[in-house]
Amino acid sequence: MLDQLLAPKYVGWLIDGFYVTLAVSALASAAATVLGLLLCLARLAPTRWLAWPALAWLSLFRNTPLLVQLFFWYFGLAALMPQGLLEWLNTPHHWHLAFFGVRWPPFEYVAGFTGLTLFTAAFIAEEFRAGVRGVPPGQAVAARALGLRPWQVWRYVVIPQAFRIALPPLLGQYMNAVKNSSLTMAIGLAELSYASRQVETETFKTFQAFGIATLLYIGTVAVIELAGQWVQRRRPALGAVR
Amino acid sequence: MDFSVIADNLSYFLLGAWPHGPLGGAALTLVLSISSALASGALGLVLGVALATTHGPAHQGLVLALGFFRAIPVLMLIFWTYFLLPIVFGFNVPGTGTVVVALSLIGGSYLAHSVYAGIASLPPGQWQAAAALGLRRADALRHVILPQALPIMLPSFLNQWIALIKDSSLAYVIGVGELSFVATQVSNREMVYPTEIFLFVALLYFIICSSLELGAGAIARRYGSAEKQT
């Protein structure tokens, strides 16, 4: 029975991988939310000089596989960069800011974060757009009637409401980011899926290795789901205004 | 940028080693996508109807099982099927089959919910009217409910299939020679043109996926305007 268990060392690998998964997906989700909002605003801009490039950008990133995008950032971008910059990116760097030591991460982290962020942002932008469309047009008219300037109408009236409408699908995108972060193993990022495969090859305990990884993924997704339900329940619904 | 690497390997990108070897490249991506689209569609329809017609523990169990497939990364499911299918069937399952099973399970789980939502969106009066005419539940489903619900679901089917095409690239991890696998092969062999190669491969995926997306949009608009008229 005991020899069915994974040695602590291998459990440690999985835990380390899990931390990387959490870190990469959390950072990418945060960055993608900001970028997604900007892309959504550009997409809805009255000038086509903003709206059309945004449309093309969104459609490009949504309609190509994340795996190919990651390969592009990891191999393709590296080939485009001047040799010196690539070497700098690939060597470890340390800075000391006050009490924190800041370390420049290896290139696969940068490429993985970039790829996951840009991919996720394209989907988040569409969720925001649906949220904006869900705000009744009369709201913006009423805000303008009070003398709010166009950016204030967005800032104080449209975006806060769009955010609330978009929250459930937004959380769905954060779950996707967690799941999609598994693809970064293809460019050598030592996240959870990578670790589970490594443990599997070392120990041949396939069930245990994949099982623990699967449970960790399900647990993370479940936590996001519960957090969403908690937020939804805690704040009163906007409800029908009439 | 030097795109001659694309021209030199064009047949390999599109067809793999075929006709001298196994089919691969973009053609295999299409084969993977179409088979898992069909299988996930059938699975989604059956499971969605099951969701709509079950109650109590059976329903809860189904929701939980579908939730499991939607909560794990496609990659992990490919690992699992790669590992478990030979145990279940007792013989070696080819990588292509493994991927199709994994993609169908995931796609089917998402589609089951769309089908369920589509059925639930119909007014309950439709079931009652069919019952009042003496139709059994199965007949009511087949002749009254599904014909109305399917057009509502069509856009989500197409969107799910777009996701399947993109997810088929994950076949790469178990060495199935589809488009993204072929791309890394060529990239590793040539060493010098990864930018051109991955741009080209992205373009191929983009063409396939965005034409489906345009189709989904057109259907949604057509259906939406039909709804307004009534």
Added chain:
Amino acid sequence: MIRIENVSKWYGQARVLAGCSTRIAEGEVVVVCGPSGSGKSTLIKTINGLEPFDEGTIVVNGVSVGAPGTDLPRLRARVGMVFQSFELFPHLTVRENLALAQVVVLGRSRDEAHARGREYLARVGLAGFADRLPAQLSGGQQQRVAIARALCMDPVCMLFDEPTSALDPEMVGEVLDVMVELAGEGMTMVCVTHEMGFARKVADRVIFMDQGAILDDCPSEEFFGNRAGRPERAQQFLARVLSH
């Protein structure tokens, strides 16, 4: 206070405003009525520039609305508007609904804005409701908050676009009471409404519109007292509205 001269507007081929002209003096209460689709909403929204127009001039409080350089947000901050569907901001409490534009448009401090909000909330009879969300109020209460929200901006005039049309009948009175009181205090008001009782009691003048044109524009005693002297379309309209 408000001068409208020869204002026309087209949607493509369709003319929705046809050479409308009128003047509204300070302290005057004017009711605009007419059949549905006659252009009442469009006209009233040109006054604060929410609807652009193609021809003519509108001058509000000395500011030309259609002139290219006009700072419309600044003008709108001084012209209150109340909508048929209330349009309270559902993500903000009543207090925040009242304070938002005071703070971000007029630059008042939060304390000042809240004090002003409390004052007007009491005036519309909703003193205890500051912390509610709009969805927790009845339609009549929401519309009274909307009026208070506009008053907090110290408007020089108020525009009402069918403020009672979306209300259940038993709530119409509470909103009209607030409007009557406001008129009594000398507020300049332009009200699109079918409440002829209100028009007869409070309005100084009645404007009748049909197919984008102002067909009748006269003191309310004249409008209600001399039915035979009205244009034919106005007579038909009055007969329909007053028959219930």
